[in-house]
Amino acid sequence: xxxxxxxxDEVKVVSKRFGKGATNLDRYLELxxxxxxxxxxxMGPDAIINEVKNSGLRGRGGAGFSTGxxxxxxxxxxxxPKYVLCNGDESEPGTCKDRLIxxxxxxxxxxGVVIAGLSVGSHVGYIYVRGEYRYLxxxxxxxxxxxxxxxxxGKNIFGSGYxxxxxxxxxxxAYEVGEESALMESLEGKRxxxxxxxxxxxxxxxxxxxxxxxxxxxxxxxxxxxxxxAEWYAGLxxxxxxxTRLFCLSGHLSRPGVYELPMGYNxxxxxxxxxxGIPNGRKLKAVVPGGASTPVLTADExxxxxxxxxxxxxxxxxGSGGVVVLDDATCMVKFALRTxxxxxxxxxxxxxxxxxxxxxxxxxLARFHAxxxxxxxxxxxxxxxxxxxxxxFCPLGDAAAMPTMAxxxxxxxxxxxHLEGKPCPYEPLGRTMELPVLAH
Amino acid sequence: xxFSEQFEQRFTEMLGHYPTKRSVLVxxxxxxxxxxxxxxDEIIHEIAGRLDLTDLEVRNVISYYSMLTTKPxxxxxxxxxxxxxxxxxxxxxxxxxxxxxxxxGHKGTTAxxxxxxxxxxxxxxxxxxxxxxxxxxxxxxxxxxxxxxILDGYKSKV
Ligand SMILES: Cc1cc2nc3c(=O)[nH]c(=O)nc-3n(C[C@H](O)[C@H](O)[C@H](O)COP(=O)(O)O)c2cc1C
Ligand code: SF4
Ligand code: FES
Numbered sequence: 291x292x293x294x295x296x297x298x299d300e301v302k303v304v305s306k307r308f309g310k311g312a313t314n315l316d317r318y319l320e321l322x323x324x325x326x327x328x329x330x331x332x333m334g335p336d337a338i339i340n341e342v343k344n345s346g347l348r349g350r351g352g353a354g355f356s357t358g359x360x361x362x363x364x365x366x367x368x369x370x371p372k373y374v375l376c377n378g379d380e381s382e383p384g385t386c387k388d389r390l391i392x393x394x395x396x397x398x399x400x401x402g403v404v405i406a407g408l409s410v411g412s413h414v415g416y417i418y419v420r421g422e423y424r425y426l427x428x429x430x431x432x433x434x435x436x437x438x439x440x441x442x443x444g445k446n447i448f449g450s451g452y453x454x455x456x457x458x459x460x461x462x463x464a465y466e467v468g469e470e471s472a473l474m475e476s477l478e479g480k481r482x483x484x485x486x487x488x489x490x491x492x493x494x495x496x497x498x499x500x501x502x503x504x505x506x507x508x509x510x511x512x513x514x515x516x517x518x519x520a521e522w523y524a525g526l527x528x529x530x531x532x533x534t535r536l537f538c539l540s541g542h543l544s545r546p547g548v549y550e551l552p553m554g555y556n557x558x559x560x561x562x563x564x565x566x567g568i569p570n571g572r573k574l575k576a577v578v579p580g581g582a583s584t585p586v587l588t589a590d591e592x593x594x595x596x597x598x599x600x601x602x603x604x605x606x607x608x609g610s611g612g613v614v615v616l617d618d619a620t621c622m623v624k625f626a627l628r629t630x631x632x633x634x635x636x637x638x639x640x641x642x643x644x645x646x647x648x649x650x651x652x653x654x655l656a657r658f659h660a661x662x663x664x665x666x667x668x669x670x671x672x673x674x675x676x677x678x679x680x681x682x683f684c685p686l687g688d689a690a691a692m693p694t695m696a697x698x699x700x701x702x703x704x705x706x707x708h709l710e711g712k713p714c715p716y717e718p719l720g721r722t723m724e725l726p727v728l729a730h
Numbered sequence: 731x732x733f734s735e736q737f738e739q740r741f742t743e744m745l746g747h748y749p750t751k752r753s754v755l756v757x758x759x760x761x762x763x764x765x766x767x768x769x770x771d772e773i774i775h776e777i778a779g780r781l782d783l784t785d786l787e788v789r790n791v792i793s794y795y796s797m798l799t800t801k802p803x804x805x806x807x808x809x810x811x812x813x814x815x816x817x818x819x820x821x822x823x824x825x826x827x828x829x830x831x832x833x834x835g836h837k838g839t840t841a842x843x844x845x846x847x848x849x850x851x852x853x854x855x856x857x858x859x860x861x862x863x864x865x866x867x868x869x870x871x872x873x874x875x876x877x878x879x880i881l882d883g884y885k886s887k888v
Binding site: 292 | 747748749750752753754755756757759760781790791794795796797798812813814815817818819851852853854855856857858859863866868870871
């Protein structure tokens, strides 16, 4: 459905089978499908975990935690069943990559889930797909049925004596449900209210059993690591940032799209070479580098490697891989308002700093946007956001606070331009005149 | 209350996937809504009964999820994303355009019951912005001209 793009700098690992008909099981097998599971069956749990640890694979869902490490936290012995849960809720604004994996390579996700299961001695995996992605849950369900029919899933997979079941599960619209503990609540048929941690899901997860939760892209990488080896995978990116990443380039770009590039790829190059630069003769103003929750970078800060550690050093985050590019006719106050409006809408309302904080921020920013900001409120916005940080049950509060603080800190002048009575000075430049950016 | 055979088949199958009955609730509600258009008191009562839940427990879950509704919507629910990536490429203008063309606002339904309009959060089409979902169908890289054609297309389907 969604258009595929390509660029010579791409290194295709997870996207290797995109556009090649791999939803068809026979085709998938021709393209080396289901070899990794068989290899993993022969390797055994410890060797799988070591391989994934050494590959430097870090979670593609946002936090960038070492995947092998996460798997090693699951207790070997457990009186309750252990589970694998693939997170395909994909709702962080700017992110549209898991969708392509489900659409083009659903069996790779299944394989990743099974290998994760083998590594911890689990026998059941769930693949959670957000409700809006109905056409993808059809694709996923068919892939699962086909795999069962060949004996790749179910009892005695590949004649190994090991049983493994994989089920699909659908959401019904909620960003917060992408948060790992809310995801489990949702799968158990409840409202997506997070759980207090510890205990972490690796110890007490679904129905009280130890549970591995990983993003769909993380899991789709696993079969490639098993086949290509940890050393090869680690070598694709800088130290401790193994592999490649699906970068979702969006916003004011000539060639937006999802590109698979090595970890650490330079952001400036990504914008100007891979995605064709800024259209309509405009200049770059800012970039949100890893989904809406990551602190904005100014045009002067884009000469940076796109990996977890380099972006952390630059004061932001690699997050979910959603790179949103803003040109110089964008009003940052308006952009900040739209960002906070999202978090206010999605807050589950459980804790006060997040529920009240996002609402208050939204109201204050709306006042600025209407040209009625008060000078003292510029500091108040920052102060309010700062006080939400680390004071909430789940990281959604931080996800709302961090970008807000960066907008105020880095674009203070634009807030000052919206004070008492002055209409938005950026709106008249307005893009309504030059829209749509795309000609076709 | 009667659901389709496909619904019943899926429901029975899903019950076998989890250690607790309740786990099928969210996907089941969405499937039920797809058939009936909205979650009526009758449907809520029926599903609650099947899963050993109270009606209130089911209502609590419904109110959490943005896709679930207890009110009828138009046959075609036009969901316009105005979140950041779409906003930068005209999502808000697209919403306004649809609103004018259909003569309804956010969560409104046309008098003939054909269209509803909704402003939605990111639908995972950011690299192909601005994007709209009509029921489950994605429409991407939109312009107002393309949008008109799409809406006319749905209209002529009836
Ligand atoms: C509010 C919120 C929303 C999230 N949404 C998603 C999501 O849609 N998909 C995802 O994979 N991870 C999401 N995460 C991160 C998950 O909590 C979890 O860390 C991740 O799925 C772990 O997988 P990984 O280690 O492979 O990244 C979200 C986190 C928060 C706080
Ligand atoms: S931080 Fe927000 S979303 Fe997370 S638990 Fe608290 S209120 Fe809910
Ligand atoms: S922001 Fe509109 S689809 Fe993501």
